[in-house]
Amino acid sequence: MxxxxxRVFREAWIAGVTKYFPGEPKxxxxxxxxxxxDWERDAATAVxxxxxxxxxxxxxxxxxxxxxQKSRFVAVCWTGQIFKHFPDPKPSYVADWxxxxxxxxxxxxxxxxxxEQDT
Numbered sequence: 569m570x571x572x573x574x575r576v577f578r579e580a581w582i583a584g585v586t587k588y589f590p591g592e593p594k595x596x597x598x599x600x601x602x603x604x605x606d607w608e609r610d611a612a613t614a615v616x617x618x619x620x621x622x623x624x625x626x627x628x629x630x631x632x633x634x635x636x637q638k639s640r641f642v643a644v645c646w647t648g649q650i651f652k653h654f655p656d657p658k659p660s661y662v663a664d665w666x667x668x669x670x671x672x673x674x675x676x677x678x679x680x681x682x683x684e685q686d687t
Contacts, residue, residue: 573620574613575601580682581612584675611649618645619680623687631684638680639673640665646676 578601585597601609619642623630633641643665650661665673 573616574609576682576686577612577616577679578604578609580679581675584678585671587678588671588674590671607653611646611653614649615642615645615679616683619683620687623684628687633680635677636673639677642676642679643668643673 582598582600585593589597604612622641630638647662650657654661668676
C-alpha cells in the first residue's frame with residue numbers, strides 16, 4: 569500500500585530531522601504524513617520504492633554501501649522526484665549531495681537504513 573511505504577519514508581525523515589537539524593526545523597520539515605502535500609507523499613513513496621528495489625536487485629548487498637553512498641542514493645532519487653513534480657525548481661531543492669547540509673545527509677542515510685529493515 570502506498571501510504572505504508574511513503575509513511576515509512578516520511579517518519580524516517582522526521583526522525584532524522586528531529587535528531588540532526590541544528591535548532592528548530594521549519595514546520596514543513598516535520599509535518600505529519602496526514603498533512604503532507606500529495607506531491608510529497610507520491611515522492612516519498614517513489615523514493616522508498618527505488619531504495620527497496622535497489623536493495624532487492626543487489627540481493628541485499630547494497631547494505632554494504634558506506635553511509636555516504638546510502639545517503640547519496642536517497643538524495644539523487646529525491647532530486648529526481650523534485651524535477652518530476654516541479655518544472656523549474658529552486659536550485660536549493662536540487663542541490664548536489666556535496667552541497668547539502670550535514671543534517672540532511674545524515675537524515676538521508678537514516679532513511680536508506682530504515683528501508684533496509686523492510687527487505
